[in-house]
Amino acid sequence: MTSLVWLRDDLRLADNPALRAAVDRDEPVAVLYVLDEESPGIRPLGGAARWWLHHSLTELAARLAERGGSLVLRRGPASQVVPAVADEIGADAVFWNRRYGGPEREIDTSLKARLREEGREVGSFAASLLFEPWTIRTGSGTPYAVFTPFWRACQEQPPPRAPLPEPRTIEGAEAPGDDLADWELLPTRPDWAGGLREAWEPGERAARQRLRTFLADDLGDYDRARDEPAAGATSLLSPRLRWGEISPYTVWHDTVEAAGTGAHAASAHRFLSELGWREFAWHTLFHFPDLATRNWRSAFDAFPWPRLKPSHLRAWQRGETGVPLVDAGMRELWATGYMHNRVRMVVASYLTKNLAIHWQRGEEWFWDTLVDADGANNPFNWQWVAGSGADASPYFRIFNPERQAEKFDPQGLYIAQWAPDSAEREPLVDLAASRREALDAYEHVKRAR
Structure with missing residues (x-):
């Protein structure tokens, strides 16, 4: 008898209910991670996330090995890979921790039914x-x-509930798997991850x-x-x-x-x-599973987004807007894969309300460049700032980046670190005029209610 633990966004040994349930059966345990980029609705990881995943899996494999276990890596649709691995190792039980996105839940529900029909025990747990x-x-x-x-x-x-202890020993069950290097999660041409390596130690x-x-x-x-x-x-x-x-x-x-x-x-x-x-x-x-692709507030569908100016989007992405706090945040993001939360709100407000660029363009950029971008928080926070999301004070909240800098970076230390030359640039737009235009455009949403 063997247990299979399918890990997803739960790359840890401590307080891992699925792993704990498998180990407590006192039988061999195979720990599986599936890189699923093929299932319908599953969003492929961004570049910064792929970098983090590589290093987190490396550390997890080492920690499992210290306790007698091993990490099996497979690539492909989870609906096919998980049953295949269960067959290969003769697993009579499969455990995982729950996911909450729409496509992920559909996969898990279907898999649970299939595995149970095959006579296997299946357990899912609250962990995230x-x-x-x-x-x-x-x-x-x-x-x-x-x-x-x-x-x-x-x-x-x-x-x-109280956290669960990590297992001291794991009786590992062997199964063939992929070599992590073959997944090519790390950037090479060019290698832009130097700042990430300096800023972070995953695991x-x-x-x-x-x-x-x-x-x-x-x-x-x-x-x-x-x-x-x-x-x-x-x-x-x-x-x-x-x-x-x-x-x-x-x-x-x-x-x-x-x-x-x-x-x-x-x-x-x-x-x-x-x-x-x-x-x-x-x-x-x-x-609301379509959070990354649809306005949470349907009335916001009436917002009259102007035609995209690619030069403005590129300037925002590169931290070349001429607005020091915005530029500092965007350069911190590119260098480290991270941005301070206060600054995230400022740069998102600037993109959507001063540059009048759809929130999805910003969400997509953050998805690719943030090490912490996930399927909920990234689109949720973008919609919150844009005014299309869950918020008691929607579109008319407009962050003034100059006042935000005066209040939260009064000595200019953050700006000096990340964008000391920004003030020398000519701003892309006038903050006051673009604010008025944003509020005028919001009237379309109010009338559509």
Whole structure:
């Protein structure tokens, strides 16, 4: 008897319910990762994500080997690969942790039925969200459309479960697999990942260390300094959570324990609400699977986007707009695969409302360049800024990048680091005039309601 564990965005040993269930059967375990770029509806990874995945899988394979297990790599449609591997190793049980995107759920549901028809035990587990999307609903039974009442409803639920320990030993089951290098996830011609290598160390060990460092050194200042891009007060856990190198349950419980009821309690509350925002994005995707391709607010379909100016889009992508905070953010993104959250809102607002470029063009660029871009948070946050998404204050919220810089980078440290020459450029558009044009265009949406 053998168990098969199919890993997805849960590249860790600690607090991994699917792995724990397999190990607890006291039978050989095969751990499988499938690079699925062929199934209908599955979005191929962007370049920065592929870089991260390569290194995270490398570290995961090493950690499994230390405990007696091994990582099997296969490429192809998961609906074909998973049953094939189960047959090859004679698996009588298959386990995985749940996914919440529409196409992913369809694949998992179909696979669960097929594997059970073949006489195998199948188990799926909650591992990437603190609250299952079908458990959080309004009094009328509908999904929440505004964050504050959503998060209040989550907090009224029983507290998140305690994290599960990682297995000390794993009796590995052998199966042939691909060589990771053959997947060609790393950029070579050219190799643009030098900044990513300098900024990041993917993998579960680094994720746990980053959480410890944040809680010890930065949690106390988080509530005050989290919006200042030069302050270094953010957790930098977003790519770790995106790839499941650390679970939200671990982050939750370690934060609560570190904060207690002392001086850090307010900062901890604020930080945990950011986990809540992540939950809100995934719950929204669960109920609206087309989040990356359709306006969440159907009334926004009436917005009169002008014809795209490719030169303006390229200037934004390259950090050559002549707006220092925008340019600094876009250059940080290109160099490191990351951008401070406050600056993400500013550059997204500038693209959609000052340059009048559709939010999907920005979402696609972030998908390709962010190490933490996932199927929920990336489109959800773009729609939130653009005004087409779940938000109590939609399109008329327009971030003024100059005032944002004055407020959150008053000494110009962030701009000096990433875009010291930006102020010498002529701005692409006049901020005040383009703001007025954006508000005028929004009148079309109001009239379409």
